[in-house]
Amino acid sequence: MKYLLGIDVGTTGTKVVLVTEAGKVTASAFEDYPLSTPQVDWVEQDPEDWWKATMKGIAKVMGDASVKTGEIAGIGLSGQYHGAVLLDKAHHVLRPCILWCDQRTTEQVEYISKKISKEELLRITGNSASYYFTACKILWVKDNEPQIYEKLSHFLLPKDYVRLKLTGNLVTDVTDASGTLLLDVPKRRWSSQILDKLDLDKDILPDCRESIEISGAITKKASELTGLNHGTPVVAGAGDQSAQAIGTGVIKEGVLACTMGTSGVVFAPTSLIRHDDRGRLDSFCFAIPDTWHTMGVMQSAGGSLRWFRDTLCDAEIKEAENKRQDVYQLIVEQAERVPAGSENLIFLPYLSGERHPHSDAKARGIFFGLDMRHHKAHMIRSILEGVVFGLRDSIEVMKELHIPISEIRATGGGARAKLWKQILADVTNSKVITVNSLEGAAYGAAILASVGSGLYNSVDEVCNRLIRVIEETYPIKDNVKRYEDYYLLYRSLYPLLKDKFAELSSL
Numbered sequence: 368m369k370y371l372l373g374i375d376v377g378t379t380g381t382k383v384v385l386v387t388e389a390g391k392v393t394a395s396a397f398e399d400y401p402l403s404t405p406q407v408d409w410v411e412q413d414p415e416d417w418w419k420a421t422m423k424g425i426a427k428v429m430g431d432a433s434v435k436t437g438e439i440a441g442i443g444l445s446g447q448y449h450g451a452v453l454l455d456k457a458h459h460v461l462r463p464c465i466l467w468c469d470q471r472t473t474e475q476v477e478y479i480s481k482k483i484s485k486e487e488l489l490r491i492t493g494n495s496a497s498y499y500f501t502a503c504k505i506l507w508v509k510d511n512e513p514q515i516y517e518k519l520s521h522f523l524l525p526k527d528y529v530r531l532k533l534t535g536n537l538v539t540d541v542t543d544a545s546g547t548l549l550l551d552v553p554k555r556r557w558s559s560q561i562l563d564k565l566d567l568d569k570d571i572l573p574d575c576r577e578s579i580e581i582s583g584a585i586t587k588k589a590s591e592l593t594g595l596n597h598g599t600p601v602v603a604g605a606g607d608q609s610a611q612a613i614g615t616g617v618i619k620e621g622v623l624a625c626t627m628g629t630s631g632v633v634f635a636p637t638s639l640i641r642h643d644d645r646g647r648l649d650s651f652c653f654a655i656p657d658t659w660h661t662m663g664v665m666q667s668a669g670g671s672l673r674w675f676r677d678t679l680c681d682a683e684i685k686e687a688e689n690k691r692q693d694v695y696q697l698i699v700e701q702a703e704r705v706p707a708g709s710e711n712l713i714f715l716p717y718l719s720g721e722r723h724p725h726s727d728a729k730a731r732g733i734f735f736g737l738d739m740r741h742h743k744a745h746m747i748r749s750i751l752e753g754v755v756f757g758l759r760d761s762i763e764v765m766k767e768l769h770i771p772i773s774e775i776r777a778t779g780g781g782a783r784a785k786l787w788k789q790i791l792a793d794v795t796n797s798k799v800i801t802v803n804s805l806e807g808a809a810y811g812a813a814i815l816a817s818v819g820s821g822l823y824n825s826v827d828e829v830c831n832r833l834i835r836v837i838e839e840t841y842p843i844k845d846n847v848k849r850y851e852d853y854y855l856l857y858r859s860l861y862p863l864l865k866d867k868f869a870e871l872s873s874l
Contacts, residue, residue, distance in 0.1 A: 368387060368388065368438060369387075369388045369438060369439075369440040369822060370385055370386065370387055370388070370393070370432075370434055370438050370439050370440065371385075371386045371387075371388065371439070371440055371441055371442070371443065371813040371814075371816045371817050371820070371822075372384070372385060372386075372425065372428075372439055372441075372442040372443070372595075372813065372816070373386060373442075373443050373445070373806070373808075373809040373810055373811070373812035373813030373814075373816065374421055374424070374425075374442065374443070374444050374445065374526075374529065374809060374812060375444075375445040375446060375526075375607060375610065375807065375808040375809035375812060376417050376421070376444070376445070376446035376447060376525045376526045376528075376529055377446070377447055377607065377808075378402070378412075378447050378466065378467070378468070378629060379399055379400075379402075379629065380397050380398055380399035380400060380420060381397070381398050381400075381417055381420035381421050381424055381529075382395070382396070382397045382424065382806070382807070382808075382809040383395070383396045383397075383398075383421065383424030383425055383427070383428050383809065384396075384428065384806045384809040384810055384813060385428040385429070385431075385432050385434060386810065386813040386817075388440070388817065388822050389833070390829075390832070390833030390834075392806055392810065393428075393431075393432045393434070394427070394428035394429075394431040394432040394434075395428065395806060395809075396423070396424040396427035396428050396431075397424070398419075398420035398421075398423045398424050398427075399420070400412065400413075400416035400417070400419075400420055401416070402466070403463060406471075408469065408470040408471050408728070409465075409469055409470075409471055410465075410466045410468045410469040410470075411463035411464060411465055411466060411469070412450075412463060412464050412466060412525075413460075413463055413464070414452050414460050414463075414464050414525070414528045415460070417525060417528060417529055418528070418529060418532045421529050421532075421593075422592055422593055425593045425594070425595065426593070426594065429594060436594055436595050436596045436599075437596055439595060439596065439599055440599075440600075440816070440817070440820045440821075440822055441599065441600045441601070441602060441816035441817065441819055441820030441822070442533070442585075442595070442599060442600070442601045442602070442816055443601075443602050443604050443610075443811075443812030443813050443814070443815045443816030443817075443819070444526045444527075444529060444530055444601065444602070444603075444604035444812055445526060445604050445605055445606065445607050445609075445610035445611075445808040445809060445811060445812040446524065446525040446526025446527075446529070446543070446604075446606065446607055446808075447466065447467055447525050447526075447606075447607055448467050448499075448524070448543060448546040448606045448607065448608070449466070449467035449499050449500060449501050449504075449524075449546045449547070450464045450465065450466050450467060450501070450504075450524055450525040451464060451465045451501050451504035451505055451508070451522055452464045452522060452523040452524065452525065452527070452528045453505075453508065453515065453519050453521075453522050454519075454520060454521040454522065454523065455518045455519070455520050456520040458521070458531060458537075460528075461515050461518055461519065462508070462512065462515050464525060464528075465504040465507070465508075467499050467546075468499070468630075468666060468719055469498075469499075469504065470498050470719075470720055470728040471498075471507060472498045472503035472504060472506070472507045473498060473728065474507075474510070475498075475502075475503040475504075475506040475507050475510065476496045476497060476498055476503055478506065479496040479502065479503065479506070479548070479565065480496050482564050482565060483496075483561065483564050483565075485646070488548075488561075489642050489644065489646070491551050491552070491553075491558050491560060491561060492545075492548050492549075492550060492551070492552055492558070492561065493545070493552040493553070493640055493642045493649075493650030493651065493659075494545075494548060494552075494642065494646065494649055494650060494651075495645075495646025495726070496548065497646070497722070497726045498726075498728050499546075499722060500546065500547060500548035501522070501524065501546060501547035501548065501549070502547055502548040502549050502561075502565060502567070503548070505519075505522060505567065505571075506565065506567075519571060520570075520571065521537055521571055521572075521573065522571050522572070522573075523537065523539065523573055524539055524543045524544075524546075524547070524606075526543065526604060526606075527539045527543070527573060530582060530583065530601060530604075532589060533583070533585055533586070533589045533593075533595075533601055534582065534583030534584060534585065534586060534589070534601050535583065535586050535588075535589075536574070536582060536583035537573040537574060538573050538574045538575075538576060538582040538583065538603060539573045539574070539575055539576075539603070540575065540576055540577065540578045540580075540582075540603035540604055540605055540606075540654070541555045541575060541576070541577055541578065541652035542578060542605040542606040542609040542651055542652050542653065542654050543604075543605065543606040544557070544575045544652070545606075545649075545650075545651035545652045546606060546649075546651065548561070549561055549562060549565075549567070549572070550575070550652070552640060552650060552651065552652055552659070553640050555575075555577075555652050556575060557569065557572050557575060576603040577603060577656050578602070578603050578604060578605045578609070578654035578655070578815050579602060579603070579654075579655075579656070579815055579818045579819045579826065580602065580603045580819060581600050581601070581602055581603075581819050581820075582601055582602060582603040582604075583600075583601050584597075584598045584599060584600050584601060585597055585598060585599040585601065600816075600819065600820050601816075602815050602816045602818075602819030602820070603815075603819070604812050604815055604816075605654040605808075605811065605812070605815060606651075607807075607808040608624075608626065608632050608634055608662060608664075608808075609634075609651070609653055609654040609660065609811070610654065610807075610808035610809075610811030610812050610815065611624065611626055611632075611634070611778055611779075611807050611808040611811055612624045612634050612636065612653075612654075612660070612811065613654055613655075613811035613814050613815060613826060613830070614778075614804050614806065614807055614808060614809075614810035614811030614812075614814060614834075615776050615778050615802050615804055615807075615811075615834065616776070616802060616804075616830040616831075616834035617634065617636060617776055618636060618655060618826060618827060618830055619636060620635070620636055620637055620638055620770070620771055621771045621772065621773040621774070622635075622636070622773065622774055622776060623635050623762070623765075623772045623774070623775045623776070624775075624776050624778060625758060625775050625776065625777050625778070625791060625799075626668075626777075626778045626779040626807075627668050627669055627754065627758075627777065627778075627779040627780065627781025627782060627787060627791075628668065628669050628778075628779035628780055628781070628807075629667075629668070629669050629670045629673070630664055630665055630666055630667070630668055630669075630670065630722075631664070631665035631667075631668025631669070631754055631757065631758050631779075631781075632662060632663065632664050632665070632668075633662070633663045633758050633761045633762055633765070634660055634661075634662045635660060635661045635662070635765055635770050635772065636653055636655075636658055636659075636660050637653075637658065637659050637660060637661055637770060638658060638659075639659070640659040641659070641661055641768050641770065642661075643661075643764055643767075643768060646726065647663075647723060647724035647725075647726075647761075647764045648661050648662060648663050648723055648724065648761060648764050648765065648768075649661070649662045649663070649664065649723070650662075654811075654815060654826070655826050655827075661765060661768065661770060662723075662761075663723040663724065663758070663760070663761020663762070663764065663765070664722045664723050664761075665716065665721065665722065665723070665754065665757045665758060665761075666717070666718070666719040666720055666721055666722050667716050667717070667718040667719045667732070668716065668754045668757070668758070668779075668781065669754075669779065669780050669781055670718065670719065671714070671716045671718055671732070671750050671753070671754060672695065672698070672747075672750055672751070672754075672781075674718055675698070675746065675747065675750055676694060676695070676698060679743065679746075680694065680698055683697045683698050695780070695784070696784075698747055699747065699751070699784045699786055699787065701743060701744040701747055702744055702747040702748035702751060702786060703786055704744050705744050705745050705747075705748040707752075707790075707793065707845075707846045707849050707850060708752070708849055708850070708852075708853050709741075709745045709746075709748045709749040709752060710740065710741065710745060711736045711738075712734060712735070712736045712737060712741050712745050712746070712748075712749040713734075713735040713736055713749060713752075713753060713756075713853060713856065713857050713860070714732070714733070714734055714735070714746070714749040714750050714752065714753030714754075715730075715731075715732055715733040715735065715753060715857070715860060715861070715864075716732060716750070716753045716754050716757050717730035717731050717732050717733070717861075717868075718731070718732040721757075721861075723760070723761050723764075724760050724761055724764050725861060725865075727861075727865065727868065729868045729869050729871070729872040730861065730864075730865075730868050731868055731871065733860070733864070734746065734749065735860060748786075751784075751786065751787050751790055752790055752794070752850075752853070753857065754781075755787075755790050755791050755794045755795075756794060756853070756854050756857040756858070758791070758795075759794055759795055759854060760858065762795060772797065774797065774798050774799075774800055775791065775792075775795060775797050775798070775799045775800065776799075776800045776801070776802060777791060777799050777800070777801055777840075778807060779807065782801055783805075785840075788801070788840045789840055789843070789846075790850075791840075792840045792841060792842040792843075793842050793843055793846035793847050793850050794847075794850045794854060795842075796842050796847045797842065798839055798840070798841055798842075799839070799840040799841075800836050800838070800839055800840075801836075801837055801838040801839075801840075802834050802835060802836055802837060803834065803835045803836075803837050804833075804834055814826065814829045814830065814833070817829055
């Protein structure tokens with residue numbers, strides 16, 4: 368029996384899964400770590416925390432499954448997009464990683480927009496300049512921390528720092544590289560044109576490979592630290608959303624992945640690169656060669672519910688501890704008592720600004736329509752609905768681009784809540800599918816490793832063999848009609864408030 372390791376370097380923690388070649392998850396581990404917010408709009412992490420979490424996770428799954436290290440055929444990596452890990456010549460980290468959700472780079476976005484026309488940027492990178500792209504973070508360091516920038520020899524994305532520790536190699540993949548704003552996305556290679564215009568040295572870039580390619584092998588030092596066999600292959604892997612799509616079998620046009628995790632994502636594979644001229648979606652390389660994907664991202668999806676839990680749900684937290692239940696189950700159960708539309712309460716989920724389709728770091732969350740009849744259950748349901756309204760915003764842009772959508776596959780923590788899936792089906796008037804794979808991006812990374820290591824010939828072959836539909840949720844006709852009215856009202860609120868958000872941020 369051969370096994371595969373999938374490692375996902377996430378925002379709140381690193382997940383490691385051990386998977387048989389037949390697709391069965393035999394062990395899983397999650398090791399969390401902190402976020403640092405040293406200033407307003409800053410979000411950072413220590414890359415060494417990722418590595419420590421990875422080592423702990425590997426030790427746990429290997430111990431739990433009692434698998435011999437020689438049975439590991441390959442290792443796949445996945446991770447959060449857009450982070451900037453800056454290294455010196457000796458591969459030492461120069462400063463904490465600036466994360467995807469960091470919002471300090473407004474001036475750098477303006478600089479890029481002046482140096483490169485929007486049309487040219489879209490043509491080459493498939494995207495418009497925005498605060499979350501890695502290029503903006505590198506330029507911020509150049510402008511604000513010149514003593515650090517002078518020492519810069521290499522930059523890596525988060526999962527690729529773990530790869531460096533495992534293999535000693537400076538490598539990324541085309542999906543993660545797409546999120547830097549430095550990749551020629553149609554040609555799937557670094558863009559010398561963009562680098563020249565931004566005055567960035569191409570030598571700082573890691574080698575860029577397709578997701579199923581071997582990127583290196585476990586070094587002797589990494590073997591000593593992790594117990595993995597020296598020489599075990601490590602594939603290039605993918606950014607977390609690409610890996611998540613692979614892990615749920617979203618590999619063909621017409622099938623949409625909807626992830627309701629800390630952030631919310633709608634993700635559509637495409638056979639040709641498609642970008643929105645107004646920059647309302649991201650267009651990246653996909654983890655399958657010669658394919659791309661279009662993606663809409665919300666900053667605070669499950670993050671909105673987590674904020675509500677941490678701020679207003681002390682009683683539910685205590686009850687969950689006493690009953691040994693999931694606190695989110697207790698919270699969402701309250702929302703089931705409230706009718707669709709939350710009795711005229713609408714939540715705008717912009718707690719951390721918004722990414723798509725508005726790309727507005729200054730946007731903020733709102734409960735609209737709050738009155739004396741509303742109580743906690745109404746607020747909970749309005750959060751669930753507001754998140755789905757925000758996801759639909761991106762789906763509507765996809766429809767404008769003539770991207771076919773025949774079904775939606777729900778993933779992430781939100782996909783475990785039946786009510787949230789029903790709201791998704793009702794608001795989008797679509798069939799929502801849940802599959803047997805619940806391990807997300809880490810499982811997708813293991814699938815990529817199975818192809819790169821030669822156990823399977825293609826991603827299509829693996830997904831067709833291993834991934835099965837286990838539940839289908841259909842829209843409720845009366846709710847579809849009701850939600851259409853609420854969605855149109857929801858959609859009208861941001862344009863009315865955009866200038867006020869900016870005014871508020873300047874006070």
